[in-house]
Amino acid sequence: MNQGFLVRIIFLLCCWLGMAIHGVAAVSAATNNINVSDDEKGIKQAIHWYLNGTSYNDQSQINKAFYVNARLYLPGKDDAMREMGALEYAQLFPEDKKGQFNGRLGRLISMDVTGDVATAKAEILLLNPGIRFVDVFLLKKIQGTWQIISKTAIRENAPQHGRKILFVVSNAQHYPGTSVSTGNNFPELAYAYQTFIKAGYAVDFVSQQGGSVPLEMINTSDTVQRQHLYSPDFMWALAHTKHPAEIAAKDYAAINYIGGGSAIIEIADNRAIQAIAMQIYEQQGGVLAAICQGTQGISNLKQSNGTYVMSDKVLTSFPDRYLNQQSPVFKAYPFSLENTIKQRKGKFTSGANGSSHIEVDGRLVTGMNWESSVAVAEAVIRLLDGKK
Structure with a gap:
């Protein structure tokens, strides 16, 4: 900690x-x-654009989430690392299927803010096949707007059912x-x-x-x-x-x-x-x-x-x-x-x-x-x- x-x-x-x-x-x-700070709201908004855009094939939301020159370092085949830019990544989600749910269930896990730089983590579940990703983001506040400047992830192959439990606390x-x-x-x-x-x-x-x-x-x-x-x-x-x-x-x-x-x-x-x-x-x-x-x-x-x-x-x-x-x-x-x-x-x-x-x-x-x-x-x- x-x-x-x-x-x-x-x-x-x-x-x-x-x-x-x-x-x-x-x-x-x-x-x-x-009270949630404006910075936390801005970071949550950027992660929301990413999660919603990647779940519903919305390239415009994905592009809003990322800085134009952002770099992504993703799990590839045989433990190799796959590197790409933000625009290339957005194109993995077909525009002709915009608005259609593609089976990705995402949620914000945590975030930490230090001045105009932040880190955040999100969980992504793919129910078919059963895959769990944990995405780790580096964000920066650029001209008043929080954007993702880098992303990497881990991948786990495990059965996922996508069900959630709500805990009530006081x-x-x-x-x-x-x-x-x-x-x-x-x-x-x-x-x-x-x-x-x-x-x-x-x-x-x-x-x-x-x-x-x-x-x-x-x-x-x-x-x-x-x-x-x-x-x-x-x-x-x-x-x-x-x-x-x-x-x-x-x-x-x-x-x-x-x-x-x-x-x-x-x-x-x-x-x-x-x-x-x-x-x-x-x-x-x-x-x-x-x-x-x-x-x-x-x-x-x-x-x-x-x-x-x-x-x-x-x-x-x-x-x-x-x-x-x-x-x-x-x-x-x-x-x-x-x-x-x-x-x-x-x-x-x-x-x-x-x-x-x-x-x-x-x-x-x-x-x-x-x-x-x-x-x-x-x-x-x-x-x-x-x-x-």
């Missing part, structure tokens, strides 16, 4: 959650810089009316993310405001957490979560609500996120999942017939008996996910503290605690694989 990235991701100590989790301090990460940094810090549960993020990525899924993050989100329960002695904490691409995604207005629900096969103290604040009442979730779950027949306190986030979801999604469903979340009701957190903002489920006429279950426990009821998957993160993700994958 480079120094500039570390400066942007600032970790602040916060309080214990008091939920019988031992030896792991709660840590809040990333200042909440919600920008809330403090419990309402208090100075008590909170955040999104980092183990849940890391373990669930890793499970989906290994299964060939792409993962995007959405929050109520977009931008960076606070983190808690980070344990750097845990290999998976440490790997993701020091992954620039993963942490960039958490520092640049999508605003609900940026989300096209049709692009996602499932939605997964991450827990942590932030999950019980604002998310359940956010109408835009509710609409995204119900389009995925009810209209598209996708999977709805939640981990630990993330279950609170789905508590107000209603089906088109007016009934709560939780109604008559078997669910789990962190049970009341494992809460430390004398903790500063509970005194500041008392809550009971167990009662929430029961009030919505759901059937609450739980397991042993510190052990994985999940419930799968139809296309609804819930996990009791962070230890359930992998099992929740695996259950979602099984449900989606069953729809093939």
